Amino acid sequence: MSIARRVTIFPFEPFLPMPLQAPGPADPVLELLLSRLRLHDTVTTPYYIQLQRQIQALIDGGELRPGHGLPSERVLAQALNLSRTTIKRCYDALRDTQAVASSQGRGGTVVKAAPRVSPAMQRLKGFTEEMRELGLVPSTRVLARAVVQDRMVASIFGRPSNAEFLKLVRVRLADDAPMSREVAWYDLAVAPGLAEWDGKGSAYAHLREHCGIELAWADQSVEAVFSSPEEGEVFGFAQPGPCLLLKRRSHSAQDVLVEYVEGTFRGDAYVYRLKLRS
Structure with a gap:
């Protein structure tokens, strides 16, 4: 006669707040x-x-x-x-x-640490060019891309409220480490060639090669902020961390506003340099 045995299977590991065995050599x-x-x-x-x-x-x-x-x-x-x-x-x-x-x-x-970079703020250049100058490999991850109408953005560009803009939300990486999360808008009336652009790579190169637009100058501000939940997720921060918020309005040689971008750069990676003359 056989005797049936009841077997209980535990699907989860038992909770042990401290290890039962001491580790080997001191680490x-x-x-x-x-x-x-x-x-x-x-x-x-x-x-x-x-x-x-x-x-x-x-x-x-x-x-x-x-x-x-x-x-x-x-x-x-x-x-x-x-x-x-x-x-x-x-x-x-x-x-x-x-x-x-x-x-x-x-x-x-x-x-792993994000690359520590110290770019000089001396001339207008995009992220791709800046990282290459520093000997790093730039790449882009597109989070969102859409053609939008936005009253607030239209007011920044001095355009009517029904004007269309390409809105891009992207993560910019250097040597595969996320360096910034940026939200950018481009005036499609000025650069219609951006309407079909997938948002990967350099916007400045695409403007130059496919739209015939060379960006000549920009107004830029830099301020200290803490990362938002969206930025923290991109940078892998478990809690809000210090960042630099760059806001840039980029113009063509004809003084036409082409790009407005808000980029949040991780504070543990960036040190900006300025040359001051007396």
């Missing part, structure tokens, strides 16, 4: 993580997301600095008594937001 980063990470099984947020958010907060707060190597998936999983899959999903999520990167030389995962 300052591992010790920091073990002293800060706290997982909660009373909320519906998966463990890997809880870990991602807490590690991101340590990066944003400066406790985990660029170049710090994170423990391997195996080591952190053992130390926290979690599955290696959970740690892998956490690290993958951090890589997706550009917070960390794989280190080929060290064979591990390191905290």
Whole structure:
């Protein structure tokens, strides 16, 4: 006669606020993580997301600095008594937001910093040209693109309220690190060739090559702000961080306003230089 046994399967990992086993050799980063990470099984947020958010907060707060190597998936999983899959999903999520990167030389995962740039504000140039001058590879991610009518924007351009503008919301990247989130408007009455542009690459190059418009000068202001939730998501900030807001009105050689753009640049990456003469 056979005896049926009841087997209970637990779909979730047990909550253990502290590791059951001591880590091996002293590792300052591992010790920091073990002293800060706290997982909660009373909320519906998966463990890997809880870990991602807490590690991101340590990066944003400066406790985990660029170049710090994170423990391997195996080591952190053992130390926290979690599955290696959970740690892998956490690290993958951090890589997706550009917070960390794989280190080929060290064979591990390191905290990634945005390129530190110090462009000179001496002449009118676009993001693409500026990054290339600094030896970085520029790229663009288009978040939104639409032909719009906007009364407020029309007033900036001195156009009637039913004038049409190309509105672009883009993330500008350097060496694959997000550097700015910009919202730009272009007057389609002045540059109709932009109506079919996909928004990728340099707007200034497209204006020059496809619309015959060379931008000659601009009014630009710079002010300190904190990142919005949308900007924080782009930059991988767990909490509002310092940024620079640049507002630019770019004109053609005929003094016609062609572009109005508001770009938010991450404050941990930009230091602008000006040459002052007596």
